[in-house]
Amino acid sequence: MMKKKISIKDIAKLTDTSITTVSFVLNGKGRISKEISKKILDVAKKNGYEPNRMAVGLRTGVSKVIGLIVESIGGPFFGEMAKVIEEEAEKDGYRIIYCSTNNNLQKGKDMIRMLSQQLVDGYIITPMKGLEKDIQNLVDNEKPVVLIDGYFPGTSIPHVLVDNYTSAYNAVDCFVRSGYKNIGMVTADLGLIQLNDRSLGYKAALKDNNLKESSKMVLKVPFDMDKNDGVEAVKAFIEKQKQMDAVFFTTNYLGTMGLQAIKDLKLSIPDDLAVISFDDNEVFSLYPPGITTIQQPTYDIAKSAIDILMAQINTHKLDASKIDLKIPSKLIERGSTLSKATA
Amino acid sequence: MMKKKISIKDIAKLTDTSITTVSFVLNGKGRISKEISKKILDVAKKNGYEPNRMAVGLRTGVSKVIGLIVESIGGPFFGEMAKVIEEEAEKDGYRIIYCSTNNNLQKGKDMIRMLSQQLVDGYIITPMKGLEKDIQNLVDNEKPVVLIDGYFPGTSIPHVLVDNYTSAYNAVDCFVRSGYKNIGMVTADLGLIQLNDRSLGYKAALKDNNLKESSKMVLKVPFDMDKNDGVEAVKAFIEKQKQMDAVFFTTNYLGTMGLQAIKDLKLSIPDDLAVISFDDNEVFSLYPPGITTIQQPTYDIAKSAIDILMAQINTHKLDASKIDLKIPSKLIERGSTLSKATA
DNA sequence: TTTTAATGATAAAACGTTTTATCTATATTT
DNA sequence: AAATATAGATAAAACGTTTTATCATTAAAA
Numbered sequence: 078m079m080k081k082k083i084s085i086k087d088i089a090k091l092t093d094t095s096i097t098t099v100s101f102v103l104n105g106k107g108r109i110s111k112e113i114s115k116k117i118l119d120v121a122k123k124n125g126y127e128p129n130r131m132a133v134g135l136r137t138g139v140s141k142v143i144g145l146i147v148e149s150i151g152g153p154f155f156g157e158m159a160k161v162i163e164e165e166a167e168k169d170g171y172r173i174i175y176c177s178t179n180n181n182l183q184k185g186k187d188m189i190r191m192l193s194q195q196l197v198d199g200y201i202i203t204p205m206k207g208l209e210k211d212i213q214n215l216v217d218n219e220k221p222v223v224l225i226d227g228y229f230p231g232t233s234i235p236h237v238l239v240d241n242y243t244s245a246y247n248a249v250d251c252f253v254r255s256g257y258k259n260i261g262m263v264t265a266d267l268g269l270i271q272l273n274d275r276s277l278g279y280k281a282a283l284k285d286n287n288l289k290e291s292s293k294m295v296l297k298v299p300f301d302m303d304k305n306d307g308v309e310a311v312k313a314f315i316e317k318q319k320q321m322d323a324v325f326f327t328t329n330y331l332g333t334m335g336l337q338a339i340k341d342l343k344l345s346i347p348d349d350l351a352v353i354s355f356d357d358n359e360v361f362s363l364y365p366p367g368i369t370t371i372q373q374p375t376y377d378i379a380k381s382a383i384d385i386l387m388a389q390i391n392t393h394k395l396d397a398s399k400i401d402l403k404i405p406s407k408l409i410e411r412g413s414t415l416s417k418a419t420a
Numbered sequence: 421m422m423k424k425k426i427s428i429k430d431i432a433k434l435t436d437t438s439i440t441t442v443s444f445v446l447n448g449k450g451r452i453s454k455e456i457s458k459k460i461l462d463v464a465k466k467n468g469y470e471p472n473r474m475a476v477g478l479r480t481g482v483s484k485v486i487g488l489i490v491e492s493i494g495g496p497f498f499g500e501m502a503k504v505i506e507e508e509a510e511k512d513g514y515r516i517i518y519c520s521t522n523n524n525l526q527k528g529k530d531m532i533r534m535l536s537q538q539l540v541d542g543y544i545i546t547p548m549k550g551l552e553k554d555i556q557n558l559v560d561n562e563k564p565v566v567l568i569d570g571y572f573p574g575t576s577i578p579h580v581l582v583d584n585y586t587s588a589y590n591a592v593d594c595f596v597r598s599g600y601k602n603i604g605m606v607t608a609d610l611g612l613i614q615l616n617d618r619s620l621g622y623k624a625a626l627k628d629n630n631l632k633e634s635s636k637m638v639l640k641v642p643f644d645m646d647k648n649d650g651v652e653a654v655k656a657f658i659e660k661q662k663q664m665d666a667v668f669f670t671t672n673y674l675g676t677m678g679l680q681a682i683k684d685l686k687l688s689i690p691d692d693l694a695v696i697s698f699d700d701n702e703v704f705s706l707y708p709p710g711i712t713t714i715q716q717p718t719y720d721i722a723k724s725a726i727d728i729l730m731a732q733i734n735t736h737k738l739d740a741s742k743i744d745l746k747i748p749s750k751l752i753e754r755g756s757t758l759s760k761a762t763a
Numbered sequence: 764t765t766t767t768a769a770t771g772a773t774a775a776a777a778c779g780t781t782t783t784a785t786c787t788a789t790a791t792t793t
Numbered sequence: 794a795a796a797t798a799t800a801g802a803t804a805a806a807a808c809g810t811t812t813t814a815t816c817a818t819t820a821a822a823a
Binding site for chain 4: 094095096097098101107108109110113132134135136137138195
């Protein structure tokens with residue numbers, strides 16, 4: 078069975094030509110007569126010739142594969158992202174090799190090292206604390222890199238992500254417009270710049286609306302806490318801050334934990350507590366009375382990332398105007414931020 | 421900048437040995453003296469030598485990459501799956517190249533063709549109607565293949581998936597135990613064997629419980645219908661079947677559509693309508709009163725799939741006892757199937 | 764001592780491409 | 794007619810490995 082793959086050498090033999098001629102025809106390079114070209118093309122097609130990627134890769138140093146290193150493909154955000162990236166890359170004949178770090182620094186380092194063995198032509202990475210050096214190293218070695226969902230302040234590694242600051246600012250603004258004044262925040266202490274930006278936006282909006290900001294109104298959930306403990310932590314937080322009438326969850330994950338906590342406490346949304354969460358998903362649209370969310374422009378982020386990466390791959394240099402791309406989010410208003418009942 | 425990658429030739433030169441010697445040492449093959457071995461190992465380590473995967477691949481015909489072809493990485497089921505597969509594969513030094521077909525047959529065919537160019541050592545595929553030939557072709561060419569989430573009846577291509585028949589059977593049984601007698605089903609007309617198996621389980625359970633089965637009680641949602649239209653279809657279905665007191669959704673996707681429909685109709689779960697859906701996810705655990713679901717053993721499926729694939733890759737033949745693996749699911753009972761209020 | 768075996772190291776071929784440099788034959792210019 | 798250009802084709806090197814076969818040298822066996 079196992080019919081041996083056909084190579085250009087075989088085609089050369091079948092057509093009484095040389096491998097050079099075959100290669101030229103197949104790649105449209107040298108100058109080969111119409112007749113011979115046709116003959117070669119026919120034979121190649123008939124035998125289902127496909128170039129050996131390894132050989133091509135070895136010879137040219139180009140793998141036509143790009144590496145996607147994310148925290149975890151599981152989540153709705155990265156899943157959707159991966160899909161778009163794959164689709165777009167495919168248009169340029171690129172395939173995606175996928176690696177998840179699960180927020181494990183060593184794993185991230187390993188991934189980068191492994192992929193850099195002439196295996197991939199470029200990287201799309203969700204950065205994490207501690208990976209600065211490794212990524213900068215890639216850039217220094219002229220490897221095309223684009224960061225998504227985060228960035229390293231002070232470096233000039235291209236990155237594309239949602240405008241976290243403005244998004245959080247708008248969330249608070251939405252609360253205020255609906256009459257909420259005691260606005261809390263639940264975030265995580267991952268040390269991620271994007272979460273920090275969200276916090277800053279939250280604080281700035283409070284200030285601009287002349288609302289008092291208090292560290293008591295902010296809960297930082299330890300990143301290694303499991304879901305149940307997280308729910309308990311949020312419950313304790315809500316119970317303690319009696320005066321709080323609205324709460325902003327800075328991630329999808331925290332938002333669903335929050336819903337569970339609020340449900341456990343038998344509180345009503347938004348009468349007892351108004352809610353906004355980052356990252357729209359199905360739960361939020363379905364869960365009564367509908368949870369207001371900040372919807373990340375997944376498609377735009379992924380599209381921009383791949384475009385910027387491809388530009389680097391093709392031109393071998395990076396366009397300085399494309400280093401810092403912040404994409405606006407969309408606030409999806411639902412029942413969880415209805416105007417506060419006048420007391 | 422761009423420091424040239426170091427090759428075994430370089431190491432040979434640095435250590436005054438031959439490339440054969442270096443290769444032997446690095447792979448622990450031939451017989452090389454302790455001193456020389458140490459010298460070579462030291463130099464290799466100091467210079468951060470990493471073998472060129474393309475060269476290795478070309479020479480050995482092994483890429484250490486496996487192809488994962490799924491319908492869409494987006495969903496929670498495949499996302500979780502991809503994660504486990506990636507983790508397990510990594511233990512054997514394999515990486516995952518990921519492709520989604522979006523239920524597009526041509527795309528599936530293209531993917532298989534592309535990957536077969538000596539690029540991957542094995543495949544994990546979620547089969548779709550029309551891909552039989554292409555996949556059988558891989559098998560005939562002795563490529564390691566494992567199907568997940570579906571299979572082709574009558575062929576002997578290894579596959580591992582949840583026991584769809586029994587799962588659906590158990591769902592109906594659960595309804596019956598709680599006193600529901602008019603049990604409907606919402607499914608999709610994708611022509612997928614797994615959905616067919618679920619239907620069969622549903623019907624068999626009805627029969628065994630002496631309940632009447634009627635095609636009126638089954639809704640087949642066209643697979644290309646968008647979400648909104650789907651919701652409308654389900655609403656119409658529910659309204660028409662007044663006597664229906666329980667409904668079984670055969671997929672995650674249909675389940676959330678169903679919840680939306682039930683919400684729109686302002687019906688109460690489970691008083692007006694009891695609900696079970698295939699594929700557990702966050703929505704179902706959170707959505708009041710909690711939706712009973714059939715939880716797929718994602719981890720086990722993924723683990724088995726990768727194990728079977730690796731066995732094929734390593735032994736170059738497939739273990740006949742591992743061809744048809746059906747893994748039991750877990751019924752997660754929640755509020756949506758509470759015992760029916762006695763009339 | 765001579766033959767045989769074991770040890771340690773290597774040369775060279777091969778994997779399937781791409782690409783540079785070269786070659787022949789024909790066409791064009793002087 | 795001689796010199797030069799062009800068209801069409803190819804040989805051979807290179808990419809970085811792995812592996813087979815071979816070659817010395819030294820140790821063990823006869």
